Amino acid sequence: MDMDKEEIDADKMSRFIRMNELRLVTEYNPTTAVGVLHSSLLLHLLLFTDKKSPEHPEQMRRYRAAAELFEGKILFILVDINLKSNEQVMAYFKLKKSQLPALAIFHTPDEKHDVLPLDEVSIERVKDFCNAFLQKMQKEEDKPEEKAFNEEL
Template sequence: MRSCSWIQGPFGKLVAERKKPVGLQASGSSLMLARRRGHVPDGLEVISPPRTLANKEKPRERTVTEKKSLLQQRRESLGVCFTDKEQSARVLNDVPSAEAFIQSAPVTVVGFLQDLKSLEAEAFSDVAQKLKRLSFAVTYNTTVWEKFNISRSTITLFKEFDEGRADYAFEEGHLKPNVTKIIHFLRHNELRLVTEYNPTYAGQIFGSGVPTQLLLLVSKTSKEYQPLFDKFKGVAPEFLGKVIFVLVNTDKKENRRVTTFFKVKEPDLPAICLFHVETNAAKAMKVSEISPGVIRRFYTDFIGGIEEFLQDGPSRDLKLQPWETFGNPMIAPGSGKIRDFGGHR
């Protein structure tokens, strides 16, 4: 049987056993230093140092560039396109993966890009970072481009409703695309032509960046509802990007705040109302018939009063031309803007 013992050295414990002939049978800075200082007596042979954190060689710290490169390689191997930012977009390498992605959510955004390092790709990444609630993907595959009739670098918003898709084609040139313009395009087009008001969609309506909302206040159980709604929706494409069309079902108790805000009473229904986010100006009109001409005139008169108010400054009362209106056109009181006519601030 071997006779072993533990000996404390300057770099931790060393294991030693008694052996003949006398002398050390190992080398190394730790062992030599221990021998010089008398920590290893004659007649002992150092077998090996124990494997501890103290004597393990620390790995070299990778540079930031190396870390990013390794992370990019790993993410690309998983089929995902990543930028230096946190937001990511899936890479669609074939038609089945593209179709599956588009069907994965009511609204999806696909970047049909030619080059990962192009200015268009950089702009697409910035947009994806700022609109995190939407699902983004990117494709460089020509077969996928042909499937969706894409011929140039384009951002396409796919949706399960209304017209089904909206395309934003990048302008030819070497200037970086306008990220703000793209964000506005996506915000406008992710909404339905007519969005039914409820607390869930309130943030989306008021966060769209569109300054004016046109509301149809009507009971969905009334005989007027369907013909009014169909004509209301039919006018909406003409005002896309300028006005958000909103349906308010007056049958719901939680929507009474909306009718109260516009000073609309039961006998006044159905009605259409205009609301301007920046000034909190509001105007209401009782309707029995909706047509493009009626909407245009109502909107034109309303915006004309807003423009006069903005030119003259807030010290002047907002005056809108009365045109088959009831209630008083007004600037809502208070210094803060109303973010939701339903009472949500």
């Protein structure tokens, strides 16, 4: 397809961008909740933030960039604290509005999770938080094998 010769339809392009953004970061609300809960990805990373804040567009740009690093491994979710229905999610992770923005990572099979209040959302902080949790999970998975190995000795 030769892009120089074809005109680009702005509506189609913005719809394409929106669809692909959703694939990287899913906004949590009553409509998407069922899909999120039944996702094939067992690790969920939630960003609790205020969509009305002036920092929101830049936070989302960085969060999306981090999501690309973990695509297919972790489901990145945006939780807007302005939605009344999201108060339950905040309460589950024992977060208060004064602690936001914050990240919460959640492993769905065993409900293990970790929370990190942030000064600002940065690609490095998100990446480090995810990697630390993944390493912790890996160590816990390795422990039963170590026990079985040691019992055989």
